[in-house]
Amino acid sequence: MTTERPVRVTIPDLRRMKSPPSAAHPQQRIVAVTAYDYTFARLLDQCGVDILLVGDSLGMVIHGADNTLAVTLDDMIYHARAVARAAQRAMVICDLPFGAFQCHPEAALTSAIRVLKESGSHAVKIEGGRIMAETVRFLVARGVPVIGHIGLTPQSVHAMGGFRMQGRDQASASRLLEDARVLDEAGASIIVLEGIPMPLAQQITQTVQAVTIGIGAGPGCDGQVLVLYDLLGLDERFQPRFVKRYMDGAHQVRQAVMAFADEVRKGTFPAPEHTVME
Ligand code: KIV
Numbered sequence: 001m002t003t004e005r006p007v008r009v010t011i012p013d014l015r016r017m018k019s020p021p022s023a024a025h026p027q028q029r030i031v032a033v034t035a036y037d038y039t040f041a042r043l044l045d046q047c048g049v050d051i052l053l054v055g056d057s058l059g060m061v062i063h064g065a066d067n068t069l070a071v072t073l074d075d076m077i078y079h080a081r082a083v084a085r086a087a088q089r090a091m092v093i094c095d096l097p098f099g100a101f102q103c104h105p106e107a108a109l110t111s112a113i114r115v116l117k118e119s120g121s122h123a124v125k126i127e128g129g130r131i132m133a134e135t136v137r138f139l140v141a142r143g144v145p146v147i148g149h150i151g152l153t154p155q156s157v158h159a160m161g162g163f164r165m166q167g168r169d170q171a172s173a174s175r176l177l178e179d180a181r182v183l184d185e186a187g188a189s190i191i192v193l194e195g196i197p198m199p200l201a202q203q204i205t206q207t208v209q210a211v212t213i214g215i216g217a218g219p220g221c222d223g224q225v226l227v228l229y230d231l232l233g234l235d236e237r238f239q240p241r242f243v244k245r246y247m248d249g250a251h252q253v254r255q256a257v258m259a260f261a262d263e264v265r266k267g268t269f270p271a272p273e274h275t276v277m278e
Contacts, residue, residue, distance in 0.1 A: 006089035009050045011123070011145055011189045014091075018211045018222045030223025032093075032213050033231070036062050036079045040228060041086035051213070052087050053225055054080040054121065056095040057154070061229045067157045071097040073111055077119045084120035093147050093190075094121035098155040101126050105138035112144045125192065127153040129179025133186040140187035148188040148210070150179045151217065152195025165216070167196040177204055184208035192225065193217040195242075216242035 014030055021027035032051035035041040036058045044052055058079055059071035073096070080094040094115045101108035112124045123145035126132055136146045151166045160166070167173040177200070180191055190211045193201045198218025205212040205221050214221030226243065229235060233245035234253070263269035 008122075009089060009091045011091070014050070014190065014211045014222075015209075018209075030211065030213060032223055032225035034058075034061075034225070034227045034229075035083045035086075036228075038082040038086045041083040041090075044228070045087045045090050049090050050223070051225070052083050052090045052092050053125070054083050054092065054094045054119075055125075055227065056097045057227050059097075061227060061235070068154045069098045069157070071095075073097060073100045073114060076100075077115060080115065080119035080121045084122075091123065092119075092121045093123045093125050094119055095125045101132075101135060102128075105135045108135045109139055109142060109144070112139055112146075116144065123147055123189070125149055127155045129176070130182040133182045136183055136186040136188050146188050147190040147192060148180075148183040149192040149194065150176055150183070151193050154194075163195070165195045165197070167200045173197075173200045176200060177207065180204040180208050180210075180212075184210045193221055216240070 016025070017028045017030055019025070030050050031048070032053055033044050033049050034055040034057055035044055035052040036054060041052055054076060056068040056071040056076065058075065059065045059068040062079070063071075076094055076097055080092065084092045096108065096111050096115065100111040108126065115121055115124050124139070125147035126135065127149040129150045132148070136148065139146050152160070152163060154163065157163060167176045176196060183191055188210050190213055191204070191208065193204060193212050193214045195216040198220055201212065201214050201217035202220030211223065212221040213223045213225050215225050229249075230238060230243045231246050232249035233247055234249040236250045239245075260269065
C-alpha cells in the first residue's frame with residue numbers, strides 16, 4: 001500500500017469510463033457501494049471502489065426503519081461527513097432525503113449546499129424522473145453535481161404500493177426512458193437505475209450521455225451499486241434476487257462475538273498478552 005494520496009475520481013473520469021470502449025480504452029465498469037461510516041468507508045476506498053454512496057438506505061440498514069422516509073437531512077450530513085473524511089480516492093455522493101428537495105428547486109439548493117459544505121460530499125442524489133428535471137437544472141446551473149435516480153425509487157414506496165420492480169409493461173418502460181432522457185438533458189451526471197428489467201436499463205444506458213449505475217437492473221449499465229450490508233450478507237432476512245452475498249457476514253460476526261463472549265465467561269480473555277501488569 002502506498003502512502004501517496006490517490007487522485008480523486010471525478011465526474012469527467014466516470015464519463016470517460018462510459019465512452020464506447022476502444023483498443024486503447026477497454027470498457028471499465030464503475031463500482032459503487034453504499035457507505036455510512038468512517039471505518040467501512042476507509043476499507044472500501046482502499047479497495048478502489050469508485051463511488052461511495054451515502055444512501056438514505058441508512059434509515060433501514062443503520063436505523064432499522066421499514067423504509068427511508070423518516071431520514072432527515074441532518075442524519076445524511078452526519079453520516080456523509082464520516083464517509084467523506086475517510087474517502088481519499090472515491091467520489092462521495094450523498095442522498096437528499098425525502099422532504100429535503102421535493103417542495104421547490106430553492107429548497108433543494110439549500111439542502112444541497114448544506115450537504116456539500118457540512119459533509120464534504122462531492123455530489124447529491126435525488127429521486128424522481130421528469131418531475132425533478134427543473135430542480136436538477138436549477139442545481140446544476142449553480143454548480144451542484146446532481147445524480148438522478150429512477151425506477152424503483154424507495155422514497156415513493158407508498159405510491160408504488162411497496163418496493164416493486166418498475167418498467168415491466170410498455171407504458172411504464174416508455175415513461176422511464178423519457179424520464180432518463182429528460183434528466184440527462186437537465187444535466188444529471190449520473191442516473192441510478194433501480195429495479196427495472198435489463199433490456200430497459202440497457203436501452204437507457206445507450207440513449208443517455210449520463211453515466212448509468214444499476215441496482216437490480218442487470219449487467220447493461222455503465223456501473224453497479226449494492227448496499228454494503230447486503231453484499232456482506234449482514235442481514236440474512238433480506239435476500240432479493242438482485243443481491244449477491246460476497247460473504248456470510250451475519251454468521252461470521254456472530255461467530256466472532258460468541259467466541260469473545262465464551263472466552264470472557266471462561267476467564268481466558270484477557271490473557272497475559274492483553275494485560276499490563278505494572
Ligand atoms: O439509498 C440507497 O442506498 C440507494 C441505493 C440503493 C441506490 O439509493
